[in-house]
Amino acid sequence: MSRISVIFRREFASYFATPLAGVFLVLFLFLSGLFTFNLGGLFDRGQADLRPFFQFLPWLLLFLVPAISMRLWAEERRIGTIELLTTLPFTLTDLVLGKFLAAWAFAAVAILLSTPMWITVAWLGSPDHGVIIASYCGGLLMAGSFLAVGGCISATTKNQVIAFVVCVVACFLLLITGFPAVQDYVSGWAPSAVVESLAAVSALSHFESILRGVLDVRDVLYFASVIAASLFANVLIIQWRKAD
């Protein structure tokens, strides 16, 4: 545990070592505000809840999470510090978990910066706080899944731009299999089992079901398994391709 925390501390601090973190957080806040108020019409709906914010959140995460995860391993490869890290007394699991948790914590900071919106809504009306808390959990779980997938992709390359692009595509695929248009299209010709399994692997379907206000075990389990499987794959990729 303490070995993981050594990695966590260095990684988390590294997000703030450059102005990039500030730029990122401001951009995140700006975009979430823009989506929520202008496109989502938070105030025009006459309803006190944060639904517009959470409905746009997956699409915001789709671009902002890969921006966090792209450097996780690609940068270590590029500057050669992967050789230092892996020859220090850490296990690969320490390294993968420490990095992932630091990235997740940073993403959580970004997401939780939106809490002033929550306060505003609570002040203007009487929202269902249970639904909002569940939705925040859903957003964090989705960010975690994207980060774990992105970490894996970052582990395969030295090039952050490639890591970013491939991660956006991968996360996009994870999202759109649950998109109504895709579901309709597929249900036109595929057996219903296929349609259902597509929905089952879609991060969007699970997220939307959380947005309804219940933190169902199946949905949590879905995100937990995406995270666990990706982290496991991440360890294997580093193990096999440490020196490439």
Place this chain on the structure above:
Amino acid sequence: MNHELITARGLDKRFGSIHAVRGINLDVRAGEVVGFLGPNGAGKSTTMRMLTGFLDPTAGTVVLDGINLADHPMLAKRRFGYLPEGAPAYPDMRVDEFLSFIARARSFTGRDIKQRVDAVIERVHLSSVRLQTIETLSKGFKRRVGLAQALIHDPPILILDEPTDGLDPNQKHEVRELIRHLGSERAVVLSTHILEEVEAVCTRAVLINSGSIVFDGTPAEMDAKAPRHIDRNRLDSVFRSLTTVDTADPHTRKATSR
């Protein structure tokens, strides 16, 4: 304490069709400073990466201070300090932050962290840059940060890939003095392609060519292999003769031309 600290048996490494290291055996005792010599691409770095576990050997075993590296990597990794080629470090960290991170990684806690960092900064003369970010350092200082990082836990084994590369003559001299001092009670393996360095700091020269050891002895024995009539750059001449024999050997030429 003159026991074997490094024992490598039959170390072999292939990268696809490239046979980078071919069955190297090596024993290093405390008090020895071994200089790995060889032309670029000889397999020095690859060998050191197998000694530190960064690369898994295709065949062979590494035992460090009695601990089998493949069986007990976490224990074995505590026994050495390693300066990888190019002295990689995090560019946006300050020198003291980076060394504190390494100290924590080496399981130091609380006041010990600062004490270790201060001691090593003193030892490799980094006081003037301790608050600078690593990206702003000259090549020489960066190399010394890498050296500091390898020394922080005072390990019995030191593996240093080109420790004086990029240093100016004064800095080279300083680092050599330090290594010679460290080597009096440790096992040190360093790589270089500077022959005078071997004479200056090493108790033993190991010449590697095309992945095999072609000479293993004291620098004086190496010098003795030079023809009598050469009285200047004698080591250069031995180096050349030992590392070019292979190309004259028709068997190896066939193997490498594939």
